[in-house]
Amino acid sequence: MTDTFEMIELVKGLHFSCSREQSLLKAMELAGKRCIPVGCRGGGCGLCKVQVVSGEFSCGPMSKKHVDEQSRRRGQVLACRVYPLTDLTFEYRPAAELASTQQQV
């Protein structure tokens, strides 16, 4: 059984590989792909929230402000805290609340 899995972001159609020790976000950064915005990388800011569409994964600790139990069950999780157990497909779509934040100042 391989320790490296294929990650597919469905909105932009980008592919990259990720090991089970790597977070989804870190693997994206190392592959030089840009489909998820990079924030704190610590499960705190919520910027990298994605929708996992298929596949299995484990999660590190995440702020409950951004991911509650229900979101987690639906696969709406922070990419910096997602560790794949199988190949994954996922989507990133910018949150409306984020767009309004960026218009500030």
Next chain:
Amino acid sequence: MKKGVMRPGHVQLRVLDIDAAVRHYADLMGLIEMDRDDRGRVYLKAWTEVDKFSVVLSPDDEPGMDFMGFKVVDDATLTQLGKDLQAWGCAVEDIPAEELKGCGRRLRFQAPSGHFFELYADKEYTGKWGVSNVNPEAWPRDLGGMRAVRFDHCLLYGDELAATYDLFVNVLGFHLAEQVLDDNGDRIAQFLTVSMKAHDIAFIKHPEKGKFHHASFYLDSWEQVLRAADLISMTDTSIDIGPTRHGLTHGQTIYFFDPSGNRNEVFCGGDYYYPDHKPVTWMAKDLGKAIFYHDRQLNERFLSVLT
């Protein structure tokens, strides 16, 4: 005008994983663990600080700042400031002595920006760590990591900057050292000081109340900032930006994140302030240069990544 608030004293930060947080603040940043309590909180300080602690890490399921505390000159001043805060319109909560171990009674209030602050007069005096009070050596030889010198200030994001200014300046005796004005002349950032430092607390306008941008720690030199950057790479710590220089305050800086996503800064240098100084003004249209003097443009994270 002096109201008896002396300096920043402590910040309590919420963290998702206390062990990872202690490794970050102690092993990487060089703070010293001073105590723990039955709520699982860990107390730390930087080596030059004379009181028992300046950073409290509190296990929680949402990161961010619980409160920032300022030390006042004595207990009578604390009582008077409590009355002044209430007269201004702030609800003031009495926190009994020893709720934080080694700290006297605290008065807690919420600023219009949404953040909680505390005033206190007494904290256990442990002296500088690792050096004697008599004929002290230059520095302790067994410091770890970045060897942070002191907890210096916080930058907080929230709304109602004008009311927050009124509270800090007219009730607590802070001065406006630096500001950012938009095209209408409205203040969108205010850097406030109660000392000779360019800021002891800073606020940036943001639609959501009570957000935490960073807690900052002082280093001795630009070389130490570069060394901190090396350590951030060696430990694969999440970096935000730097090393670079700020336009605001002109400090030399690097930003990075703790394992729960709370932003930290270590910096050196920067401008000084006396009460006869007029505020330094940056214009919002030049905000990129005001924040990051070399790049002259903001990174996406500076405005949107908060806890």
